[in-house]
Amino acid sequence: MGLDFSSDLEILQKDIEQCHLCEISKSRQHVVFGAGSSDARLMIIAEAPGAKEDEQGIPFIGRSGELLTKMIENVIEIKRSSVYITNVIKCRPPNNRNPNSDEMINCRPFLHKQIEIIKPEIILSLGAVSFHYMSGLTMGISKARGRIFDLDGIKLIPSFHPSYLLRNPSAKKEAYKDMLLIKALLAQ
Ligand code: URA
Numbered sequence: 071m072g073l074d075f076s077s078d079l080e081i082l083q084k085d086i087e088q089c090h091l092c093e094i095s096k097s098r099q100h101v102v103f104g105a106g107s108s109d110a111r112l113m114i115i116a117e118a119p120g121a122k123e124d125e126q127g128i129p130f131i132g133r134s135g136e137l138l139t140k141m142i143e144n145v146i147e148i149k150r151s152s153v154y155i156t157n158v159i160k161c162r163p164p165n166n167r168n169p170n171s172d173e174m175i176n177c178r179p180f181l182h183k184q185i186e187i188i189k190p191e192i193i194l195s196l197g198a199v200s201f202h203y204m205s206g207l208t209m210g211i212s213k214a215r216g217r218i219f220d221l222d223g224i225k226l227i228p229s230f231h232p233s234y235l236l237r238n239p240s241a242k243k244e245a246y247k248d249m250l251l252i253k254a255l256l257a258q
Pocket of ligand 1: 116118119123129131157
């Protein structure tokens with residue numbers, strides 16, 4: 071039987087709920103810490119919470135969340151509850167602007183602690199903000215996707231952000247291939 075790390079995540083969540091390092095903490099309704107299994111083999115890291123997520127404190131519950139859930143459950147063919155989903159920053163930036171570098175630096179210890187607790191085999195990085203942050207590289211998602219990057223022994227897989235896919239449905243076939251790559255890696 072594996073160890074249960076859910077209480078470590080709960081302690082970290084209580085810490086971050088007290089965090090007011092960034093200006094945007096003043097306008098948040100909720101800290102959107104993350105959701106899913108504490109022993110997930112697959113961790114999904116996107117950008118920042120949107121309006122619906124801020125309202126409810128849960129990542130990916132809006133339209134892009136619906137698409138992400140379909141990608142996980144219908145293509146990778148695993149339950150959404152078996153993966154762990156979070157964002158680079160945990161508070162909603164006003165008007166859904168990209169997180170700025172101070173916000174990403176302030177949130178960094180929390181994300182790194184989440185990765186340390188969960189110890190995923192694979193990280194799916196959704197969108198350029200997440201991929202650039204996780205890899206330290208600057209190449210676009212179109213160029214990076216389809217490859218597996220090494221992040222200290224964790225397989226880092228870049229793909230398009232679901233909100234990009236909603237605006238550019240022609241990119242869905244590439245995202246589909248990325249999900250199949252993850253499915254194959256999880257079967258190994
Ligand atoms: N977009 C993100 O990047 N994260 C969410 O949690 C929701 C939408």
